[in-house]
């Protein structure tokens with residue numbers, strides 16, 4: 001399926017990929033481009049309807065229960081993963097880690113620790129290139145390799161996949177399905193498209209706290225994309241953004257707990273609170 005047909009399947013019509021003012025539940029390319037606001041009452045799922053049957057892309061779950069899933073992308077890294085695990089352990093809350101395969105190979109002990117401590121691990125590709133920059137064959141390959149390096153540690157391919165930068169293409173949906181994944185996006189982030197500065201810890205904290213909703217999927221990062229392993233070295237802007245997210249993390253968790261939210265792994269969130277999927 002090509003991208004336009006995929007977007008049509010999501011109810012977007014023939015609009016372009018970037019800059020779409022997406023209706024509730026529709027495709028988003030990720031908030032960093034300001035394409036849409038994804039905080040709020042998104043439909044719990046969207047059927048992409050492709051050749052192997054319907055695929056559900058999850059932004060959040062439509063529920064009246066005070067539940068959420070905390071998720072972390074781009075790890076494991078030396079800079080952030082250990083401190084994230086420490087904070088999660090301190091509050092006794094589970095999370096789901098969307099891992100970059102290249103980094104899984106370098107830091108398998110971090111992945112073992114995630115599993116040992118009750119967290120869910122998931123696939124965020126092997127090489128962290130956007131599917132919009134890859135051929136369908138490359139997209140399949142990077143998803144497959146990402147799943148397999150995790151399986152080499154955990155024993156099974158992970159259930160969940162998250163697209164790099166939230167870029168969803170028809171080839172990506174095909175590939176993720178072929179590898180056996182469900183696809184998870186997010187509904188709550190550091191910046192719901194309002195231009196929060198990279199180092200604005202107060203602003204980031206407020207965005208997470210004000211953005212939360214029942215059934216929300218919250219995105220944090222314990223890594224810095226490809227710059228964690230590229231020769232050119234760490235991306236300073238990403239490092240600043242990530243530091244701000246993680247500086248806000250303890251307060252955000254405390255607030256969610258004080259508001260009565262139950263923290264669930266991504267599979268438990270879907271399986272327990274989206275009975276019709």
Ligand SMILES: [Zn+2]
Nearest residue numbers: 073074164165
């Ligand atoms: Zn990422």
